[in-house]
Amino acid sequence: MELVLMTDFGLKDGAVAAMKGVAQGVARNLAQRLPITDLTHDIPPFDIAEAAYRLRQTAPYWPDGTVFVTVVDPGVGTARKSVAARDVSGRIFVCPDNGLLTHLADEIGFEGVREIDEIAHRLPGSSESFTFLGRDLYAFIGARLACGDLQFDDIGPTLPEITRLEVHQATVLQNSGLEDRVVGSIPVLDVNFGNVWTNIPKSLLEQVGVNFGDQVQVVIKHNELERYREVIPFVHSFGFVPHGERLVYVNSLLHASLGMNCSSFAAHYGISSGAGWTVELGPV
Amino acid sequence: MELVLMTDFGLKDGAVAAMKGVAQGVARNLAQRLPITDLTHDIPPFDIAEAAYRLRQTAPYWPDGTVFVTVVDPGVGTARKSVAARDVSGRIFVCPDNGLLTHLADEIGFEGVREIDEIAHRLPGSSESFTFLGRDLYAFIGARLACGDLQFDDIGPTLPEITRLEVHQATVLQNSGLEDRVVGSIPVLDVNFGNVWTNIPKSLLEQVGVNFGDQVQVVIKHNELERYREVIPFVHSFGFVPHGERLVYVNSLLHASLGMNCSSFAAHYGISSGAGWTVELGPV
Amino acid sequence: MELVLMTDFGLKDGAVAAMKGVAQGVARNLAQRLPITDLTHDIPPFDIAEAAYRLRQTAPYWPDGTVFVTVVDPGVGTARKSVAARDVSGRIFVCPDNGLLTHLADEIGFEGVREIDEIAHRLPGSSESFTFLGRDLYAFIGARLACGDLQFDDIGPTLPEITRLEVHQATVLQNSGLEDRVVGSIPVLDVNFGNVWTNIPKSLLEQVGVNFGDQVQVVIKHNELERYREVIPFVHSFGFVPHGERLVYVNSLLHASLGMNCSSFAAHYGISSGAGWTVELGPV
Numbered sequence: 001m002e003l004v005l006m007t008d009f010g011l012k013d014g015a016v017a018a019m020k021g022v023a024q025g026v027a028r029n030l031a032q033r034l035p036i037t038d039l040t041h042d043i044p045p046f047d048i049a050e051a052a053y054r055l056r057q058t059a060p061y062w063p064d065g066t067v068f069v070t071v072v073d074p075g076v077g078t079a080r081k082s083v084a085a086r087d088v089s090g091r092i093f094v095c096p097d098n099g100l101l102t103h104l105a106d107e108i109g110f111e112g113v114r115e116i117d118e119i120a121h122r123l124p125g126s127s128e129s130f131t132f133l134g135r136d137l138y139a140f141i142g143a144r145l146a147c148g149d150l151q152f153d154d155i156g157p158t159l160p161e162i163t164r165l166e167v168h169q170a171t172v173l174q175n176s177g178l179e180d181r182v183v184g185s186i187p188v189l190d191v192n193f194g195n196v197w198t199n200i201p202k203s204l205l206e207q208v209g210v211n212f213g214d215q216v217q218v219v220i221k222h223n224e225l226e227r228y229r230e231v232i233p234f235v236h237s238f239g240f241v242p243h244g245e246r247l248v249y250v251n252s253l254l255h256a257s258l259g260m261n262c263s264s265f266a267a268h269y270g271i272s273s274g275a276g277w278t279v280e281l282g283p284v
Numbered sequence: 285m286e287l288v289l290m291t292d293f294g295l296k297d298g299a300v301a302a303m304k305g306v307a308q309g310v311a312r313n314l315a316q317r318l319p320i321t322d323l324t325h326d327i328p329p330f331d332i333a334e335a336a337y338r339l340r341q342t343a344p345y346w347p348d349g350t351v352f353v354t355v356v357d358p359g360v361g362t363a364r365k366s367v368a369a370r371d372v373s374g375r376i377f378v379c380p381d382n383g384l385l386t387h388l389a390d391e392i393g394f395e396g397v398r399e400i401d402e403i404a405h406r407l408p409g410s411s412e413s414f415t416f417l418g419r420d421l422y423a424f425i426g427a428r429l430a431c432g433d434l435q436f437d438d439i440g441p442t443l444p445e446i447t448r449l450e451v452h453q454a455t456v457l458q459n460s461g462l463e464d465r466v467v468g469s470i471p472v473l474d475v476n477f478g479n480v481w482t483n484i485p486k487s488l489l490e491q492v493g494v495n496f497g498d499q500v501q502v503v504i505k506h507n508e509l510e511r512y513r514e515v516i517p518f519v520h521s522f523g524f525v526p527h528g529e530r531l532v533y534v535n536s537l538l539h540a541s542l543g544m545n546c547s548s549f550a551a552h553y554g555i556s557s558g559a560g561w562t563v564e565l566g567p568v
Numbered sequence: 569m570e571l572v573l574m575t576d577f578g579l580k581d582g583a584v585a586a587m588k589g590v591a592q593g594v595a596r597n598l599a600q601r602l603p604i605t606d607l608t609h610d611i612p613p614f615d616i617a618e619a620a621y622r623l624r625q626t627a628p629y630w631p632d633g634t635v636f637v638t639v640v641d642p643g644v645g646t647a648r649k650s651v652a653a654r655d656v657s658g659r660i661f662v663c664p665d666n667g668l669l670t671h672l673a674d675e676i677g678f679e680g681v682r683e684i685d686e687i688a689h690r691l692p693g694s695s696e697s698f699t700f701l702g703r704d705l706y707a708f709i710g711a712r713l714a715c716g717d718l719q720f721d722d723i724g725p726t727l728p729e730i731t732r733l734e735v736h737q738a739t740v741l742q743n744s745g746l747e748d749r750v751v752g753s754i755p756v757l758d759v760n761f762g763n764v765w766t767n768i769p770k771s772l773l774e775q776v777g778v779n780f781g782d783q784v785q786v787v788i789k790h791n792e793l794e795r796y797r798e799v800i801p802f803v804h805s806f807g808f809v810p811h812g813e814r815l816v817y818v819n820s821l822l823h824a825s826l827g828m829n830c831s832s833f834a835a836h837y838g839i840s841s842g843a844g845w846t847v848e849l850g851p852v
Contacts, residue, residue: 002308002317004301010760012610014625017572018820020605021629024570028631033570033603035317037304042296045761046830057298061305061419063312074830077805128770130804132820135629192294193329202412236414237361252302252416262330262358286592286601288585319601321588326580341582345589345703347596476578477613486696520698521645536586536700546614546642 001146004062006039006051007071007134016041018135019069022123023143030147039068046074048099049165049274053188056103057253059091069142070095071134082116082137083162084145084155092152094142096133099165106167113162114155116141121155170200172208173280180208181217181282182256186273190251194264196220196271198279200256209283210234216248218258219280220271228269231284238262248281256281285430288346290323290335291355291418300325302419303353306407307427314431323352330358332383333449333558337472340387341537343375353426354379355418366400366421367446368429368439376436378426380417383449390451397446398439400425405439454484456492457564464492465501465566466540470557474535478548480504480555482563484540493567494518500532502542503564504555512553515568522546532565540565571714572630574607574619575639575702584609586703587637590691591711598715607636614642616667617733617842621756624671625821627659637710638663639702650684650705651730652713652723660720662710664701667733674735681730682723684709689723738768740776741848748776749785749850750824754841758819762832764788764839766847768824777851778802784816786826787848788839796837799852806830816849824849 003023009015020036027034039058043051051072059068073096083097085104088111093101097115104110118137121144126136144150170184184200210216212234220228233241234248238261241247246265251257258265258279265271287307293299304320311318323342327335335356343352357380367381369388372395377385381399388394402421405428410420428434454468468484494500496518504512517525518532522545525531530549535541542549542563549555571591577583588604595602607626611619619640627636641664649665653672656679661669665683672678686705689712694704712718738752752768778784780802788796801809802816806829809815814833819825826833826847833839 008760011606011608012759013608013756014622015760015820017605017607017622017626018629021626021631021634024605024634025629025631036605037301037308037320038295039301040295040297054298054301058301058305061302061309063305063309066305066308075807078807080807128818128822129820131806131817135820188297191296192292192299238415239359239362239364249415250412252299252413252419254412321585321592321604322579323585324579324581338582338585342585342589345586345593347589347593350589350592472581475580476576476583522699523643523646523648533699534696536583536697536703538696 001065001067002062003034003036003142003146004039004066004068005036005041006043006054006068007041008043008045008047008051009041009071009134011041015132015134019139022135022139026140026143026149027147030149032147034143034146043072046072048072050188052100052102052165055093055100056107059093059104060108062091064089065091067092067094067142067146069138070100071138072100073098073133076133077130081159082118082133083113083159084116084141084152085110085113085162086152087111092145094138094145097159097163099163101162102165102167105162105164112152113159114152115157115159117156168199170198170204172204179283181280182208183278183280184256186271186277186279189266189273190257194260194266194268195251196258196265196279197251198256200279200281202250202254202256205234205256205281210281212236215284217282217284218248220269221278223276227271285349285351286346287318287320287426287430288323288350288352289320289325290327290338290352291325292327292329292331292335293325293355293418295325299416299418303423306419306423310424310427310433311431314433316431318427318430327356330356332356334472336384336386336449339377339384340391343377343388344392346375348373349375351376351378351426351430353422354384355422356384357382357417360417361414365443366402366417367397367443368400368425368436369394369397369446370436371395376429378422378429381443381447383447385446386449386451389446389448396436397443398436399441399443401440452483454482454488456488463567465564466492467562467564468540470555470561470563473550473557474541478544478550478552479535480542480549480563481535482540484563484565486534486538486540489518489540489565494565496520499568501566501568502532504553505562507560511555569633569635569714570630571602571604571710572607572634572636573604573609573707574611574622574636575609576611576613576615576619577609577639577702579609583700583702587707590703590707594708594711594717595715598717600715602711602714611640614640616640618756620668620670620733623661623668624675627661627672628676630659632657632659634659635710635714636661637706638668639706640668641666641701644701645698649727650686650701651681651727652684652709652720653678653681653730654720655679660713662706662713665727665731667731669730670733670735673730673732680720681727682720683725683727685724736767738766738772740772747851749848750776751846751848752824754839754845754847757834757841758825762828762834763819764826764833764847765819766824768847768849770818770822770824773802773824773849778849780804783852785850785852786816788837789846791844796839
């Protein structure tokens with residue numbers, strides 16, 4: 001089975017290559033060669049929330065049985081647990097138990113969750129090293145799972161509850177005498193293009209009467225302070241407005257998003273993601 | 285067959301990993317595993333010209349039958365076509381029809397060009413998503429081609445003409461009573477090292493009487509304004525001049541290039557690539 | 569066998585993809601497909617010392633027989649030699665002979681070293697290109713070795729001595745009447761997190777009486793000028809001190825290192841790596 005790796009280690013040094021070497025060593029000892037794909041290694045350092053979102057964004061597109069190893073681990077070496085969870089398609093997610101599995105648990109669900117025995121499943125000879133469990137534990141156990149050398153049920157005892165991040169749900173604000181509005185959060189940016197991704201599903205937009213072709217009232221706030229207010233069109237894609245013009249569109253996860261054709265909405269208006277950011281959308 | 289991916293998506297988020305998941309899903313359904321290589325995902329956003337050059341720079345080094353999927357697509361979701369082209373070595377290039385194939389068409393040539401039927405060849409279940417054809421169309425059809433699940437001739441109808449970028453050809457300027465000179469453009473930089481790559485083939489340099497070991501008169505202009513003028517040596521490689529000294533050399537595509545030994549010519553003299561930049565080379 | 573690539577080329581252009589195409593072409597001609605992994609391509613341009621360290625950091629984790637191709641080659645095209653070295657586990661290292669193998673030679677050792685015949689082992693048709701031996705020589709010969717198409721002993725004549733970088737060894741300073749101290753260098757940073765990695769093995773710390781849980785006197789100098797002095801705890805990992813607090817820990821290569829919990833020690837105190845930097849550690 002494929003092994004998919006995500007970390008906040010970057011690719012400038014040897015950390016990820018050491019993890020891959022360990023994983024290929026496991027495979028070699030079983031006379032296999034393990035296919036490994038990078039999800040990304042550019043999660044901002046320690047940003048568990050962004051990594052949790054990237055898992056949710058990509059895992060459903062991978063075949064049954066894929067093993068995902070995620071290492072964003074500010075608590076490495078402390079008492080925080082390590083976890084492996086399996087979804088109904090047999091995909092397995094191996095990571096520190098620090099919230100990384102929040103969105104997968106909510107939106108896809110797990111059929112089994114195990115606490116990893118960090119002593120039993122450690123790379124032999126690594127007991128003096130305390131700060132690189134990506135190499136010494138996660139890549140090693142992930143490779144054993146992907147190669148069929150370890151079964152999910154043998155990882156460790158069932159873990160009754162995983163650590164969860166606080167998650168905001170988009171909601172409809174009903175205004176008596178006024179049009180209803182949807183308010184949501186900005187879980188991540190579409191970082192390379194500067195589009196602003198909200199957690200507002202397309203269905204909620206429709207519920208307040210906003211459909212493709214309509215003009216939309218957009219308000220973005222940070223810590224309740226208004227940062228952007230404009231009426232812009234809700235269209236299918238960037239090229240439906242002139243270069244440099246703003247648009248509301250539905251992103252690849254079917255959530256309402258804000259963009260600027262061939263430019264960066266986020267950079268232009270100083271918008272970021274995460275705690276404190278809210279977006280309000282409604283008909284004009 | 286190998287699948288080679290190029291985009292302007294970057295690798296900081298999950299976009300490329302979602303594409304790879306879709307492609308591996310195609311392979312898995314056929315009881316295969318697809319080898320995938322990244323050409324680059326750091327094409328500057330929307331820079332079709334640079335991506336077109338990178339295809340030309342690398343494709344000839346890949347084996348027959350390799351499938352290249354390129355997604356630099358500012359017009360995603362609009363009426364622009366999608367295209368698949370096959371060269372005489374059986375390499376297939378899948379991309380939006382926006383100029384990405386210009387250099388390959390000019391310098392290598394295609395034996396067949398098809399318009400992709402975007403409805404028929406879409407990832408099942410993706411019809412609500414309009415802004416991520418990299419995942420929903422191009423990775424999916426590229427994987428089917430690479431796995432042998434779809435034949436080139438079944439992609440769609442023959443496309444009589446592809447969209448082309450304007451391309452500048454290097455030319456010899458004949459000066460009565462003076463030495464001839466070659467004038468060319470700067471299609472790209474050798475970005476990591478700051479070398480300046482021109483479109484002037486080594487053969488044109490020789491035609492105006494410049495050979496290894498000679499001194500060369502170099503003039504660089506931007507929008508007709510002179511930005512650099514110096515006489516520097518034409519040598520085989522960087523180490524033939526002292527650290528920090530300038531040189532003319534022949535790059536890996538056999539075009540005249542400008543460098544600074546162990547330093548960045550482009551950064552030092554403020555030189556960039558693309559529209560408006562010209563380079564003039566001639567004997568002293 | 570696996571091919572592992574490291575360069576200072578970056579991944580923004582087509583250089584690495586051209587190397588991989590050449591390597592896959594070699595494999596294809598032998599009816600094989602070659603598994604290729606990137607160690608890193610973000611070695612700072614021309615930084616042989618950092619690349620040498622990354623080889624040492626990762627190679628021992630890769631299976632026997634892995635072929636490593638490293639191209640950090642400011643002297644490309646000059647008289648500097650090209651080398652292939654084999655360790656006792658049958659791993660082969662192909663690179664310019666400019667110091668890249670220093671740490672491997674010192675700490676792991678080679679059982680054979682060959683000078684590469686640059687004419688005989690060149691990619692056919694590449695003789696006009698002088699500045700891209702990564703594609704025209706190293707990837708080509710590396711792929712032939714990894715595919716079993718070329719045997720180590722046929723690479724070229726035995727090379728009696730490789731080029732070596734100057735290496736600093738950590739040493740104990742014995743102070744009469746005072747506590748002993750260890751003084752070492754900073755070969756690299758843990759770049760993504762800003763931790764400062766020294767060359768001081770944990771065993772030397774213990775020799776001067778510093779053990780987990782102790783307070784440590786830390787002094788960092790650059791060119792003999794003091795840049796940082798503080799007493800901080802020696803703990804197992806980051807989470808053993810509060811956010812933003814400093815710590816001494818043992819890194820994944822079992823060397824003493826300096827960190828700041830969830831922050832960058834190097835950025836905060838302006839510490840870098842390489843020539844001129846020293847670290848002194850001792851009991852309080």
